[in-house]
């Protein structure tokens with residue numbers, strides 16, 4: 598059975614959600630962040646040398662990196678669900694959003710998180726990163742257009758992977774009334790039974806606003 602090495606309040610929540618959508622059996626191995634540093638406990642390094650979450654173990658295969666994990670899960674257990682047909686433009690767009698989530702949007706949000714902590718001395722760089730985050734969110738809002746989900750009328754792995762940076766954007770006060778389509782998308786994602794079931798399995802998650 599698949600093991601998900603899951604850290605509270607983390608990106609790993611979307612792996613549980615994906616597995617609930619797939620209806621694939623899994624167990625959760627839980628780790629708690631240090632309440633002061635918010636870092637993962639050292640035991641996570643026993644499953645993967647980087648000591649970050651998520652990590653899954655499927656048989657003797659250990660895989661880290663949330664985008665790679667989600668793509669692996671839909672390829673292996675999806676039977677064609679949660680991903681557009683290969684060879685189509687929608688398939689490539691789906692893959693684009695999976696990479697964009699961590700490679701572009703989340704990267705900006707992490708810089709913002711650290712600069713926010715520095716405070717006044719980082720005022721200039723913080724203004725620049727806020728402008729960059731606003732530009733990114735405006736771009737995602739426009740890209741969504743009138744679609745129900747990021748790659749069209751059905752939920753795909755792209756929506757699952759993008760959920761975390763969008764949720765972090767809400768908590769950081771960057772995603773709001775200027776983004777009615779993204780707010781509606783998040784509401785649509787949050788009301789899914791599989792999303793709710795994953796929350797019940799994962800424990801503390803501060804981003805499901």
Ligand SMILES: N[C@@H](CCC(=O)N[C@@H](CS)C(=O)NCC(=O)O)C(=O)O
Pocket residue numbers: 604606607608609635636637638648649650651661662663664699
């Ligand atoms: N790009 C990686 C990032 C993994 C990552 O940094 N995970 C965070 C949780 S959101 C973590 O484990 N943080 C604990 C720490 O840095 O000690 C992914 O998408 O899986």
